[in-house]
Amino acid sequence: MKELDIESMDFKKGGGLVPVVVQDSETRDVLMMAYANREALQQTVKTGYAHYWSRSRKTLWKKGETSGHLQKVKEILVDCDQDTLLYIVDQTGVACHTGEKTCFHNRLK
Amino acid sequence: MKELDIESMDFKKGGGLVPVVVQDSETRDVLMMAYANREALQQTVKTGYAHYWSRSRKTLWKKGETSGHLQKVKEILVDCDQDTLLYIVDQTGVACHTGEKTCFHNRLK
Secondary structure, three states, X not given: OEEEOHHHOOOOOOOOOEEEEEEEOOOOOEEEEEEEXXXXXXXXXXXXXXXXXXXXXXXXXXXXXXXXXXXXXXEEEEOOOOOOEEEEEEEOOOOOOOOOOOOOXXXXX | OEEEOHHHOOOOOOOOOEEEEEEEOOOOOEEEEEXXXXXXXXXXXXHOEOEEEEOOOXXXXXXXXXXXXXXXXXXXXXXXXXXXXXXXXXXXXXXOOXXXXXXXXXXXX
């Protein structure tokens, strides 16, 4: 596994943002998908807790800041194109704002 | 788990596309992230094999069509906002064009 730093990430392709897939380190469930800009990624690395960029509110956002449902980031993986991230997290409480454990709680017929 | 149909997907937010997270049904590794338009999703449902929309080539794309690295889709999950998909797949061969099993084969320092 190659080690990369933040500067190797390609934020340009997504207009300053990269998608972040979030996986639970214990259950290995995919919990959610969100977006990070450079600052959100820097804050995640610095604090050890997942930060994202809210596209609707146009603000930096610490996951769980109000709900308490923090995500402690154990590992940050980077894809082959360096334009997508995978956070492996210890999830406090639930990941989804609906109260479900994971945001992927619907099935396509 | 709620059952949804294709019509309930929100393709508008992403300009006709939704991100698709792909997870291996056996190893539970996150394999890749790609995009689907309505047609790609319809083809996936119809054939049982993962289809995506290539943003760079602007074409519908069947994963593994040339490499043989097909993805048999066992389950399609939909997130709470109905704007992101999770394909649970049986991966033939490897998911990444580099020859690695998963596209997430780099670690952020």
